[in-house]
Amino acid sequence: MKAGTIYLKTMKFVWLRLALGMAVTVASIILFAIIAGISKLVGAEAVNGIGMMIWLILSLILFALAMHYVGFMLKAAHVAVIAKAVTTGQIPDNMVEEGKAMVTRRFGTTNAYLVLDRLVSGAVSELQKTVGKVGNVFGDIPWMKKVVDFLQTFIGIALGYIDECCLGYTFYKEGEGAFKAGCDGVVIYFQNIKKLLKSALITTLMVMVFTFLTWLIPFVICFAIFSSVEGGWFAAALISIIVSVALKFALIDSFVMVRTMKIYMEVAPGTAITFDLYDKLCKLSAKFRNLFDKARGEMVA
Numbered sequence: 001m002k003a004g005t006i007y008l009k010t011m012k013f014v015w016l017r018l019a020l021g022m023a024v025t026v027a028s029i030i031l032f033a034i035i036a037g038i039s040k041l042v043g044a045e046a047v048n049g050i051g052m053m054i055w056l057i058l059s060l061i062l063f064a065l066a067m068h069y070v071g072f073m074l075k076a077a078h079v080a081v082i083a084k085a086v087t088t089g090q091i092p093d094n095m096v097e098e099g100k101a102m103v104t105r106r107f108g109t110t111n112a113y114l115v116l117d118r119l120v121s122g123a124v125s126e127l128q129k130t131v132g133k134v135g136n137v138f139g140d141i142p143w144m145k146k147v148v149d150f151l152q153t154f155i156g157i158a159l160g161y162i163d164e165c166c167l168g169y170t171f172y173k174e175g176e177g178a179f180k181a182g183c184d185g186v187v188i189y190f191q192n193i194k195k196l197l198k199s200a201l202i203t204t205l206m207v208m209v210f211t212f213l214t215w216l217i218p219f220v221i222c223f224a225i226f227s228s229v230e231g232g233w234f235a236a237a238l239i240s241i242i243v244s245v246a247l248k249f250a251l252i253d254s255f256v257m258v259r260t261m262k263i264y265m266e267v268a269p270g271t272a273i274t275f276d277l278y279d280k281l282c283k284l285s286a287k288f289r290n291l292f293d294k295a296r297g298e299m300v301a
Contacts, residue, residue, distance in 0.1 A: 003262040006085045007255055012096060013078040014254045017071065021246020024066045028059040028242060032226075032235055052234065063242060071249065075257075076103045076113050076167065082258055083168035086265035106171060107178060113167060116182045119294075120163040122287035123186070154204045157256065162189050164257050165264040172269065177298035183291050185268070187277045192267045199263055203256055210252055215244035 007014075032055050039051040077099030084102070085091045092098035107113050166185030173181040189196070219240035226235045282289040 001085055001089050003259045006082060006091070006262065007258045009091050010078060010081055010085070010095060010254075010258070013074060013081070013099070014250050016096070017074050017078075017254065018246065018250035020066060020070055020074070021243075021249055024063050025239065025242050025246060027062060028055075028239060031055055031058060031062075032239075036235075055235075056238065059238065059242070063245075067249070072114060072117070073100070073103070075164070076107075078254065079164050079167045079257070079261070080106075080171050082261050083171040083265055086168075086262055087172055087269070102171060106174065112178055115294075116167065116170075116178060116291070117163045119287050119291040120166055120182065120186060121160075123162075123281075123285040123291070126285045126287060154200065157200050157204045157207055161257055161260040162186060165189055165261055165268075168261050168265055169268055172265065177295065179291060179294040179298045183278075183288075183295040184273060186281065186288060186291070187273055187275075188268050188271045189264065190277060190281065191271055191274055192264070195267065196260065196263060199259065203259060207248075207252055207256060211244065211248055214247040214252075215240055218243040 035051040035055045077096060080102035081091060081095050081099045103113065162185075166182040166189070169185035169188065170176075170178050170181040173184070176184075219236055222236035222239045222243075223233060227233070278292060282292055
């Protein structure tokens with residue numbers, strides 16, 4: 001089954017993720033209207049500033065909570081279904097319910113997945129910082145800085161879906177502990193990194209263009225709406241960022257995730273694990289070492 005086919009057939013997850021992002025955006029706009037109305041009635045500039053600060057804090061808290069809890073569960077269920085589609089060629093009719101059931105059976109709750117996701121994401125972040133340190137050496141060369149910035153973006157996209165791939169691998173290796181399968185999944189990812197990087201190059205360019213457009217278009221619309229309101233440009237910028245993140249989270253991230261997982265899940269079952277990579281990755285990333293320790297503890301238990 002092709003990546004595009006899997007993406008289209010699992011669009012229910014995409015729409016749910018988009019609906020979640022849009023719901024948060026609408027709630028933020030309503031909150032802004034209420035606070036702006038109160039500030040206008042009072043009329044004091046100091047109150048206007050305080051009102052904007054309160055709106056900003058509440059909007060960010062609302063967005064973080066929604067994406068952290070509901071968003072992560074939707075992503076985990078989507079990953080489970082993608083893994084099943086690639087390895088068996090079948091997509092459940094009740095995909096959302098089946099995806100949630102697969103996550104529950106595998107992890108008990110989403111907490112174990114969240115820990116795994118954070119550990120792997122942290123390892124990726126450490127790799128990006130390594131590239132940044134190399135880039136600082138060439139900081140005085142303008143064109144080199146642009147190359148390094150692109151390289152960091154490229155690595156972020158190429159390696160940013162390791163956690164989803166590893167989670168997908170844990171569903172394939174149901175007989176193993178989640179952390180053991182996740183740890184093996186990271187090693188398998190790096191063993192096949194050349195093939196995955198080739199796919200990521202085109203994907204990186206697509207993501208950069210579409211991410212910019214998903215911010216620019218909402219900003220122009222929001223600025224036209226809020227331009228007459230005190231602090232309207234700031235509200236337009238923040239709301240457009242929230243919209244952009246919601247669209248990227250739902251549409252762009254889902255497509256890249258399906259594309260990357262498709263390649264990964266095709267090569268993972270036939271990959272013979274190179275065990276010396278464990279030691280290398282442990283030295284490279286403290287987060288991976290933490291993941292490796294949890295995997296060993298899981299095996300001992």
